[in-house]
Amino acid sequence: MKKNILYAQSGGVTPVINATACGVIQTAAKYPDRIGKVYAGKDGIIGVLREELIDTSKESKSGIAALRHTPGGALGLEESRAQYERLIEVFRAHDIGYFFYNGGGDSSDTAHKVSQIGRKLGFPVQCIGVPKTIDNDLPVTDNCPGFGSVAKYVAVSIMEASLDVESMASSSTKVFVLEVMGRHAGWIAAAAGLAARAEGDPPHVILFPELPFKQREFLAKVKHAVETYGYCSIVVSEGVRDAEGRFLADAGTRDAFGHAQLGGVAPVVANIVKEKLGYKYHWAVSDYLQRSARHIASRTDVEQAYAVGEAAVELALEGKSGVMPVIKRVSNNPYRWKIAETQLSRVANREKKMPRNYIAADGFGITPAARRYLAPLIEGEDYPPYDREGLPKYVRMKKVLAPRKLPPFEV
């Protein structure tokens, strides 16, 4: 008996989350005898609660194909709590047999609960979690779709900006600070370390959220780099805290009205360097640029993002529920991977931080073990097509909604 799929994206976007949507929709189309429509929650789970279901069969085939190379969340994402009974009501009204929730740890928890509550309410739905997060902090899976592309952006960017600084350091900027995302886990900051392959290569200092900021050791390291290599290239995770556990970003700057300024640990770190060592500095905050930079995506990442979408459909057709397709590393060199599966309960609400043995003994760089883990994830390029005007051909969905079947509902 044919059932419909309900697919929803959750949390923050990644450069490749739409590739997963593409994998789901294109794979489902291969099973017309077993799968009906693929609906997508407009703006995520909130669209399901509001019974705003995007009917993806109304999109063009080329539009769906273009999802593979389009950043952002083409179906919308919104932060919202699930209200389980209402979800089941909507599922029942639209003959949803499969619920795919594409997100991180919280979403795994939600998908897990939906599967339990559906059964309890007499409308069993097969619930599949689909991993994605730029933070790379999900357990069980070897890595998270979305991370590899941000990792590549960060590694390429610090390599390029450091060439800039290096070429002008003798009379100009000596210290460059790049702030990257990662509130709790330092995976993104660590990825910048991939650019440093030989002694003296930038970045010379990485500041991880896993370790408290030690100003004296940090300054000594910066001074050493400037004196040895002529300049110092620094990558700082937004989540770095001082010894008392306060975010460095919050401790630092105030606006003209005296209010603490939100965000921006890079200027704080740069100011410390200026104050204590007197070096001329520049800083950059890549913010959303890093997690939307589809133009420099990792091919490995795009393929994995597509593959987990594909696998979700296949797991559903195998009758599975309460599971998540995960990436399993088969070998490092050459890098080979395959899709495996795990129970959602094993993924829900657990955070995978950087292991200590991935961080150099002095706390300011990555180890060979980290490099072996990280390097394959940025392998390969997967450029979007460009139009004649030199801009990427990114797609916007038409977002035609399925006709409502239920009375309005206040979210």
Add this chain to the structure above:
Amino acid sequence: MKKNILYAQSGGVTPVINATACGVIQTAAKYPDRIGKVYAGKDGIIGVLREELIDTSKESKSGIAALRHTPGGALGLEESRAQYERLIEVFRAHDIGYFFYNGGGDSSDTAHKVSQIGRKLGFPVQCIGVPKTIDNDLPVTDNCPGFGSVAKYVAVSIMEASLDVESMASSSTKVFVLEVMGRHAGWIAAAAGLAARAEGDPPHVILFPELPFKQREFLAKVKHAVETYGYCSIVVSEGVRDAEGRFLADAGTRDAFGHAQLGGVAPVVANIVKEKLGYKYHWAVSDYLQRSARHIASRTDVEQAYAVGEAAVELALEGKSGVMPVIKRVSNNPYRWKIAETQLSRVANREKKMPRNYIAADGFGITPAARRYLAPLIEGEDYPPYDREGLPKYVRMKKVLAPRKLPPFEV
């Protein structure tokens, strides 16, 4: 009679300045009967003063070829005043018949003076200025090599980050601010406007250094965008000033010690939005990332950067001096251009700002005329090669110096 070339880079780097070096060196190699060596001033003109001349014949052919796709300044750049008599002394010692100075308005002035002083001192040198600047503010030339790639980076980045904001705006960030370079001229900020091709497309607001910041009108524009499109995407030039002529960046923030914080107009603008309209915001400062992002270079720009290097050699062989090869636009659609030449005196120390008719009547966007001018400059992609580890194959020069012939000189 064979003479040597002395090539030096000046000022700030661009994503494609090394493509110009590549154009000079590869073209000179085509005339072995007329041109001897191509020397490059280590770190620019200061290397010439110090008699530190990089002998580019000691680099590998593949290394020289890789300059075409390597960002930063591979030969080094340093801010330094020319000391003309010493320059001529070094030229004489190393049989320099041709001096190529690759830079902006200041460098044109220097090259012009060198040609005059050389004649006066009885050692005439053919001086050719070679244009480059990301600021696009040189007169006479239709555009400046280096600008097109930064323009492409900025247009692609705001397009991508805006897709991110758009997909999450209903419950999360509503205002995104991207700071771009351009202390005096708004060309780079304007280029971001290329991403906005249809009504409602981001960026919704551009702040130019050519116009004083009008807070009331700005806030009205932001509010309108959020209420109409659900979010507002803003691009701000680092050089924006208030009605009294003060940089907004300086007026804004203070560090924990009460010192004015250098740089960062994006957080200032974001804070104004937060204070007055209460919207949740994010901001990014791309800083050096934008002018080193060779990974997303404009093919047009790379070709033009190479072509001006090539043309410098050809002008020299035609016996010209005190001139600069410039880019002349032949047609817009399809875009065609050719190399022309101008007198250095016409370029020296003059700054080309955005014409007022390139800025929308309300001051917050670009006009169709600006689009016609800017769009061709970002046409085409020209990706660097990547290695198996997923990183670009950028090259470092060996920088073998020519043997000294003069006593040491204090710079």
